[in-house]
Amino acid sequence: MLTTPIHPLWLRLTHWLNAFAALIMMLSGWRIYDASPVFPQIVIPPSITLGGWLGGALQWHFAAMWLLFFNGITYLAFNLLSGRFRAKFFPLSPRAVIHDLFAALRGKLSHADLRQYNAVQKLAYLVVVIDLIVLVLSGLAIWKSVQFPVLRELMGGYDRARIVHFCAMAVMAAFVVVHVAMVALVPRSLLTMLRGR
Ligand code: HEM
Structure with a gap:
């Protein structure tokens, strides 16, 4: 079935x-x-x-x-x-993140139900999604800085937009390192991301 x-x-x-x-x-x-x-x-x-x-x-x-x-x-x-x-990433509270973080560090976080993300995963995925949006917007501000003056100024000018772009890249790189390490610890999660089940 x-x-x-x-x-x-x-x-x-x-x-x-x-x-x-x-x-x-x-x-x-x-x-x-x-x-x-x-x-x-x-x-x-x-x-x-x-x-x-x-x-x-x-x-x-x-x-x-x-x-x-x-x-x-x-x-x-x-x-x-x-x-x-909304269903996957919320509700999310600082209390739940701290609880799940300590549970993970003590090796006590359950991965029995892969349908549900724990609070640390929810936060990490939300952060990287927002980070990717910042990466795209700061990239646009650098690439088309004359055509998008408001975006450029929101980033603090052309030079600051480059710094924002670099820092957002560093956040993404750090996420990928931790993310891939976590996947290696729970290989079943990789199968579900490949096959769906
Ligand atoms: C080779 C590299 C990667 C591997 C092996 C990998 C693997 C996975 C796996 C297995 C999950 C599901 C986790 C679970 O169900 O517990 C997942 C989710 C996710 N990954 Fe990756 N990933 C990789 C690269 C990336 C990159 C580069 C990004 C973003 C920059 C990313 C962002 C995400 C996000 C946002 C989710 C949650 C998606 C959702 O449920 O909406 N991953 N990844």
């Missing part, structure tokens, strides 16, 4: 397309950053960047940007219109 999948097909597709686009954006972004570092003391080793040189990296960055953008809109639209967003 067919049961409702834990993760619907649209979610699995948008998740993996997002992971692919985010990876391309990050690796090519590092090469673009190296051409003119915002923080002179931070230089990304060229061997872990994508694009070969500034022009090549920009091509990758702009190509993956459209995938990230339209895929992100699709994820948000399906989530909000279906009511899944």
